[in-house]
Amino acid sequence: MGKVFKYGDNVDTDVIIPARYLNAPAPEELAKHCMEDIDAEFTKNVKAGDIIIGGANFGCGSSREHAPISIRACGVSCVIASSFARIFYRNAINIGFPILECPEAAEKINNGDEVSVDFSTGLITDETTGETFQAAAFPEFINNIIEHGGLLPYLKARQEVSE
Amino acid sequence: MGMTMTQKILADHANLPSVKAGDLVEAKLDLVLGNDVTTPVAVDVFEEAGLTKVFDKDKIAIVLDHYTPCKDIASANLCATARAFAKKHGITHLYDVGEVGIEHALLPEKGLVGPGDCIIGADSHTCTYGALGAFSTGVGSTDMAAGMASGENWFKVPDAIQVVLTGKKQPYVTGKDVILHLIGMIGVDGALYRSLEFTGEGVAELSMDDRFTIANMAIEAGAKNGIFPVDEKTMEYIKDRFPREPKVFTADEDAHYESVVEIDLNTLEPTVSMPHLPSNTKKAEEVRGLHIDQAVIGSCTNGRISDLRAAAEILKGRHVAEGVRCIVIPATQEIYLQSIKEGLTEIFLAAGCAVSTPTCGPCLGGHMGVMSAGERAVATTNRNFVGRMGHVESEVILASPYVAAASAVAGCIELPCNLPEVN
Numbered sequence: 001m002g003k004v005f006k007y008g009d010n011v012d013t014d015v016i017i018p019a020r021y022l023n024a025p026a027p028e029e030l031a032k033h034c035m036e037d038i039d040a041e042f043t044k045n046v047k048a049g050d051i052i053i054g055g056a057n058f059g060c061g062s063s064r065e066h067a068p069i070s071i072r073a074c075g076v077s078c079v080i081a082s083s084f085a086r087i088f089y090r091n092a093i094n095i096g097f098p099i100l101e102c103p104e105a106a107e108k109i110n111n112g113d114e115v116s117v118d119f120s121t122g123l124i125t126d127e128t129t130g131e132t133f134q135a136a137a138f139p140e141f142i143n144n145i146i147e148h149g150g151l152l153p154y155l156k157a158r159q160e161v162s163e
Numbered sequence: 164m165g166m167t168m169t170q171k172i173l174a175d176h177a178n179l180p181s182v183k184a185g186d187l188v189e190a191k192l193d194l195v196l197g198n199d200v201t202t203p204v205a206v207d208v209f210e211e212a213g214l215t216k217v218f219d220k221d222k223i224a225i226v227l228d229h230y231t232p233c234k235d236i237a238s239a240n241l242c243a244t245a246r247a248f249a250k251k252h253g254i255t256h257l258y259d260v261g262e263v264g265i266e267h268a269l270l271p272e273k274g275l276v277g278p279g280d281c282i283i284g285a286d287s288h289t290c291t292y293g294a295l296g297a298f299s300t301g302v303g304s305t306d307m308a309a310g311m312a313s314g315e316n317w318f319k320v321p322d323a324i325q326v327v328l329t330g331k332k333q334p335y336v337t338g339k340d341v342i343l344h345l346i347g348m349i350g351v352d353g354a355l356y357r358s359l360e361f362t363g364e365g366v367a368e369l370s371m372d373d374r375f376t377i378a379n380m381a382i383e384a385g386a387k388n389g390i391f392p393v394d395e396k397t398m399e400y401i402k403d404r405f406p407r408e409p410k411v412f413t414a415d416e417d418a419h420y421e422s423v424v425e426i427d428l429n430t431l432e433p434t435v436s437m438p439h440l441p442s443n444t445k446k447a448e449e450v451r452g453l454h455i456d457q458a459v460i461g462s463c464t465n466g467r468i469s470d471l472r473a474a475a476e477i478l479k480g481r482h483v484a485e486g487v488r489c490i491v492i493p494a495t496q497e498i499y500l501q502s503i504k505e506g507l508t509e510i511f512l513a514a515g516c517a518v519s520t521p522t523c524g525p526c527l528g529g530h531m532g533v534m535s536a537g538e539r540a541v542a543t544t545n546r547n548f549v550g551r552m553g554h555v556e557s558e559v560i561l562a563s564p565y566v567a568a569a570s571a572v573a574g575c576i577e578l579p580c581n582l583p584e585v586n
Binding site: 010012014015018019020022023024025037038056057060061062063064065066069083085086087090091094095139141150151152153155156 | 187200201203204208211212213214229230234235237238240241284285286287289301302303304305306308309312313317351352355356382385387440527528529533546548549550551555
């Protein structure tokens, strides 16, 4: 279970991790500046297990994988949004970081609510209001990548099987 | 059912007779690209996974363009990591200071990308090469690492939006105005997960540089890629550059398009995107007079020779307004040299512009033109997000080279036709 930090539509990768910090790409460095240009207090308040909720087109803009890396390095357990920009979506999956597409949850869950997520079923529960929401299930291929912890471990495991 | 151009290229590279929207395919790659920001992260991923070999040293391009010439020790370390990797694996196409250009201007110029190719790049504007009739898309560093190791990548076959261009552009209207107008029409997620397939008689009216600019900003509408048909102009461009046999794909007559958008080039006016989204478009006419502190003419969107010619046409015999900093950045060494040969660089210097070696620099608030709180730039770049060019309270207005140059002269947003005649 984690506390929700809720933002609006089109949260871009420049506000998730501004380019001025990309010259030091270690996850713990990126974590210090996550969401800085949209919410200067975020890194002070976020705790392990917390959840980010965004509106439409979360993660639009640059292809920087630093964006999901910085979010994960802050301890955030997942991002829920009504939709994701495709490169961010791909990057999150590829590093094995769970993201859930669920317009209803993105709309109805309030900032600061306590929320739990069952990743095996995609069930999102707002523990503050008692409401539940069903996120879209991942295709099997993508589930496999997440379960292996990312694209490279997945490709490696598959290579070993074929050998 | 028929296939779009994008779908045909994916089917070809996945060695399948046909594909349809929604299919997950593994496609062979003709080129894998990374820059000084994304390559070091890919190198870490590559090495942590215990990978030891790249699939083809000739099909990887590493372009050190974002923070170069290195702005600080941290960025120098990134370049050192990328260089060491390139050396270790014998990567043929490493472009470093002195030879480097902004990746998406450089790769077509060097003939590394061409019609029918399937390309990934760890940079969101990799979609630029769609101008040449290639499938080309931006990915992250993990995809780059996987691509470098295997020469393949997984793709969800996209549905498509057909953009039908008709008519002919008016003076001072450019490819930039076409793409800003389109993004204004459909929104920053209007083409999410889809390809933007440009067609219509209006395509023939667009120069290759116009097409590069348009395909470049497909990502700003959320698109997976943007793609143009291959015509005489494409073949003329690749002649003497592209050493491989071009593969020309055309969309089937009965290809499925989720929607069709029409743009009449005749009626298009100079267009700008106001802070803080590329979709926040207005006719430049509507925001004339808005004060600016800086003008940036360059980037992977608009740093090509025709962009510099457009800016020079406006700046010739004129001077940048007092209090405005005008920064001109030719996108590649070849463009820089051409700009000198044609006398454009002299025009810029006489007009009071700073002319820089090729770099992405200010576009992403990296260096060479970062703004302070409360400042506003007009820029030929591609993004105007909060804090994109510096302080979180600075602003970027996206525009064509004509409007950026005219605004630099006027000290506020201005159209070329409203500038006083040069004596």
